[in-house]
Each structure stands twice: as structure tokens, then as C-alpha cells.
Amino acid sequence: MSKGFSSFTPESSASEDLKPMLNGTFNPGFFHYLQNLYRAKTGYNLVLSDVNGSIQMGLPDCDKFPCMRTCRECRERIVSEALRTGKVCVDACHEGYILWGLPFSVDGVIRGGLIVIGGEQDLHQENNRFKAACRELYRLMHEHQLLSDSHDIHESNFQDVHRFVFRNQFNELSEKLGEYGTPFIRCLKNAEFEEAEKHFEKIRDAFRNNADLPLDLIRGLVGDLVFQARQQFIGAGMDAYACSSEAGTLIESISKARTSQQIEAILEGFLKRFVLLSKQKSKDPDDHLIEKATTYLEKHIRDELTRESVAKAVGISPSHFSRLIREKKGRTFTDLLNQYRIERACSLLVRSSHSLAQIASETGFCDQSYFSKVFRRYKDVTPAKYRETHIL
Known part of the structure; x- marks a missing residue:
């Protein structure tokens, strides 16, 4: 039970007890009213945290309480990640216990988070109960107008309101990709295709073993691998234009992927495309001059060229x-330069939050208006529309 509220029931509360805020702070009576409703529906206890993850009211269903600093950081992550994604965010503390929650907003101001510390370490045992508990938390906060503007899921879509965070799993995958990706790209670059295939198998297995990670994280990691390959191939003297074009095509496919199977197919395409680039490396003296020129363009793209x-x-x-x-x-030179600048702009539009004016400056255009005009000429859409439809 929560601290100091064992005798409270919704029926016994005065009208002021059902107001979210009281004297500038979250109303204890209102919190306990919500807690009773949630516990009656799910069997779980709610706790109230501030925006920094410190518990203000309630006791968790966790035998490790009082919690350590890492638990507070976990609750803080849940609040910030839920704000970013608009979903009930699910994470695991250092002990492996599952937490989920949402930030609450009153009068347009984020006041903290309503968190559930479930006490389970294996969601497979209680999967249906857990999903129902996530939906109920969203529904409860929706009905009492405690959600921020970023949480705009329609009530009919309450079936899909949770998102796993699990940063440890993400970090482990990222480390493995660093371990396998570097030799994979090096072997591709040096035309050691049999060795490259062996490293590629490890990369593919790493993704398969982490297919339950959120798809946007997977997209980001695959995108990093593609851009790493692009940079190393250009640095090795390969056709910068071709490398950028292939990388851009792959990134566009990644942005449209909706399943882990589609991501795996893109990885297969990545291998085939860059094997072909490696085989096509030219020894013609004129080609080397062109490579030198395009490498110079890459490095000085924001300058007046x-x-x-x-x-x-x-x-x-x-x-x-x-x-x-x-x-x-x-x-022509002008066409080639514009193509490079537009491809770089596409990458920034997809992989950064920079304003259009910043991207125009970083890609060497004199102003945003001219940048938009040239971008539309090459891509048939405005920069804003491209970002909207290709965001990772």
C-alpha cells in the first residue's frame, strides 16, 4: 500500500481530492484515487516520481526497495523516452526488474511520471497481464487528462501503446556491430570477399538475436554501418559519387523498412552493392583524378566551390x-556539385534535427530559399517533405 493512504477510498474523497494539483503540488488524494483504480484493474501499484525519477508517493511492487541511484535513473529514462515516443515506455532496472510508465502533464506542464515497478524479471510469464497493464495505464491517464500533447494515440489504438527501451540490450548490440563491422568493411574494401562474408554472418546473427529491439533503433544502427562503409570506401580512393549514391539508396530503403525481415533483406543488399563497388575499383589515371576531385568536394562541401x-x-x-x-x-561541374550537396542534405534531413537553414549552410548553399529550389529540382519534393517521409 502507499504511504499514509491506507484508509482512502474514491467514494470517501471530497471533490477537492479529485483535483490533480493542490497548493502547487500533486494532490495526494488524487494520486491515491488513481492508484486504487489502477490496482483494482491490474493488481499493480503505481508510484509517483518527479521528472528526475525520484519517488514522491507510493510504494513499488519490488522487494529491493528503497531503490538505488540506478533505479532513479531508470525511472527518469522512462519519463524522457515516453515523452519522445508518445508511448508507455518499458525498461529494466539494474536488478532486471521490469518498469513501465508515462509522464503526467497538468496545465500543459510536465510534472513527473506515473511509474509501475512490476517486480517481474521475465515478461514471458506474465505477457498478457503486462500488456493489459500498459493499456490500462494509458487509458487511465487519458481519461483523467494527464497526458502531454505528444501522447495523441486515439482510444481505438490502445492495443499498441507500449515500447521497450532496454538500453543494455541496445548497447550490447552496438558493441557487437563495432566489433564485427570494422573487419567486415575492411575486408570488403580490400576485396577479401570470403572473409567479408564470415563477418557479415556475425552481423546478421547479431541483428536476428536482437529483433525485438524497437525498429527505429535497428534502422539507426544499420544506417551507421552503411555510412561507415561509405566513408572508408571513399577514403580508399573509390568513386565517391557511386559510394554516396549507393549509401543514399540503402538509407532510403532503411527509412521505409517496417519489419526486421525487411531490414535483413536490406543488409543482404548492402553486401551485394558494396561487393560490386569493390570489384569496380578503377586503375585508370583519369579515374584517380576524378576520385581526387570528388574526395575534395566531400571534404569541402560547405565551402564556396x-x-x-x-x-x-x-x-x-x-x-x-x-x-x-x-x-x-x-x-557538368555544377550538376555534379549540386548532386553531392543534395545527397549530403538528404543525409542531414534524415539523421539530424537541424533546421533547413542550418542544413543549407552546412551543404554550401547561399541561403535556404536557393537550397529548397535546387533540392526540389533534384528530388521532386521539398526538403521538409523529404524529411517527413524518410525520417529514420
Whole structure:
């Protein structure tokens, strides 16, 4: 039972007891009213935390209470992650106990979180009860107007309101990808395809073993792997334009993936595409000049670049440079430069929260208006629309 409220019942409360706030703080009577409703429906106890995760009211269903600092940090993560995703967020403390909760908002201000510390360490044993408990928490807070504006799930969609956090699992997967990804990309780059395949199998198994992680996290990790490969291939002297184009195609596919099976298919495509790039590495002297030029473009994309300045950096005349671009790329210098800038902009739109003005500046456009005009010419949509439809 919660501290100091054992005799309280909803029927005995005065009207003021059912107001969320009382004298500038969360109303104990209202909290206990919510707690009784929730316990009657689910069998679980609610606790009230502040935005920093410190318990203010209630006792958890946990035999380790009072909790350590790591437990407070876990509750704080649940509140912040739930604010970001708009769902009941589920995490595990350092002891492996399952917690879930939502931030509560009064008068448009986030006041803290309503958290459940379930006491279980294995959700498979109580899966249906757990899902029902998540739905009930959302429903209870929805009915009493305690949800923030980010929680806008319609009542008919209450079946899917929870999201697992489990940062330890994410960190372990991230470490494995770092361990397997570096030699995988190195072998691809050096055309050691049999060894690359062995490392790829480890990467694929790591993703398969963590398929229950939220899909946006999986997308982000696969995207990191693609961009790492792109950078190393360009650094090894491969066609920067081709590498960027292949990476962009893969990132676009990743952003549209909706299942772990689709992610795995994209990984297979990643292997095939970069094997092909490795096999196509050219030894033509003119190709090396083009690679040197495109690498220079990559590094100085935000600068004011001209045909003359890039030709000088490569060590050839502007007219020779123009001829090479037309022969090898089938386009003008201006078109090539714009293509690089737009591809970089696409990456920033998908993988950052930078404003359009910031992205215009970081990709070398003189202002946002001109950036939007050029972007639409190459992508047939505005930058804002592209971000909306391709966000990871």
C-alpha cells in the first residue's frame, strides 16, 4: 500500500481530492484515487516520481526497495523516452526488474511520471497481464487528462501503446556491430570477399538475436554501418559519387523498412552493392583524378566551390577538369556539385534535427530559399517533405 493512504477510498474523497494539483503540488488524494483504480484493474501499484525519477508517493511492487541511484535513473529514462515516443515506455532496472510508465502533464506542464515497478524479471510469464497493464495505464491517464500533447494515440489504438527501451540490450548490440563491422568493411574494401562474408554472418546473427529491439533503433544502427562503409570506401580512393549514391539508396530503403525481415533483406543488399563497388575499383589515371576531385568536394562541401578552385586542388587545368567530368560522369561541374550537396542534405534531413537553414549552410548553399529550389529540382519534393517521409 502507499504511504499514509491506507484508509482512502474514491467514494470517501471530497471533490477537492479529485483535483490533480493542490497548493502547487500533486494532490495526494488524487494520486491515491488513481492508484486504487489502477490496482483494482491490474493488481499493480503505481508510484509517483518527479521528472528526475525520484519517488514522491507510493510504494513499488519490488522487494529491493528503497531503490538505488540506478533505479532513479531508470525511472527518469522512462519519463524522457515516453515523452519522445508518445508511448508507455518499458525498461529494466539494474536488478532486471521490469518498469513501465508515462509522464503526467497538468496545465500543459510536465510534472513527473506515473511509474509501475512490476517486480517481474521475465515478461514471458506474465505477457498478457503486462500488456493489459500498459493499456490500462494509458487509458487511465487519458481519461483523467494527464497526458502531454505528444501522447495523441486515439482510444481505438490502445492495443499498441507500449515500447521497450532496454538500453543494455541496445548497447550490447552496438558493441557487437563495432566489433564485427570494422573487419567486415575492411575486408570488403580490400576485396577479401570470403572473409567479408564470415563477418557479415556475425552481423546478421547479431541483428536476428536482437529483433525485438524497437525498429527505429535497428534502422539507426544499420544506417551507421552503411555510412561507415561509405566513408572508408571513399577514403580508399573509390568513386565517391557511386559510394554516396549507393549509401543514399540503402538509407532510403532503411527509412521505409517496417519489419526486421525487411531490414535483413536490406543488409543482404548492402553486401551485394558494396561487393560490386569493390570489384569496380578503377586503375585508370583519369579515374584517380576524378576520385581526387570528388574526395575534395566531400571534404569541402560547405565551402564556396568553383570549377577553377577544385581543378587547382586536383592539379589540372579547368578545361581539362571539365572534359574529365563530362567523359567520366556525363555531367557538368555544377550538376555534379549540386548532386553531392543534395545527397549530403538528404543525409542531414534524415539523421539530424537541424533546421533547413542550418542544413543549407552546412551543404554550401547561399541561403535556404536557393537550397529548397535546387533540392526540389533534384528530388521532386521539398526538403521538409523529404524529411517527413524518410525520417529514420
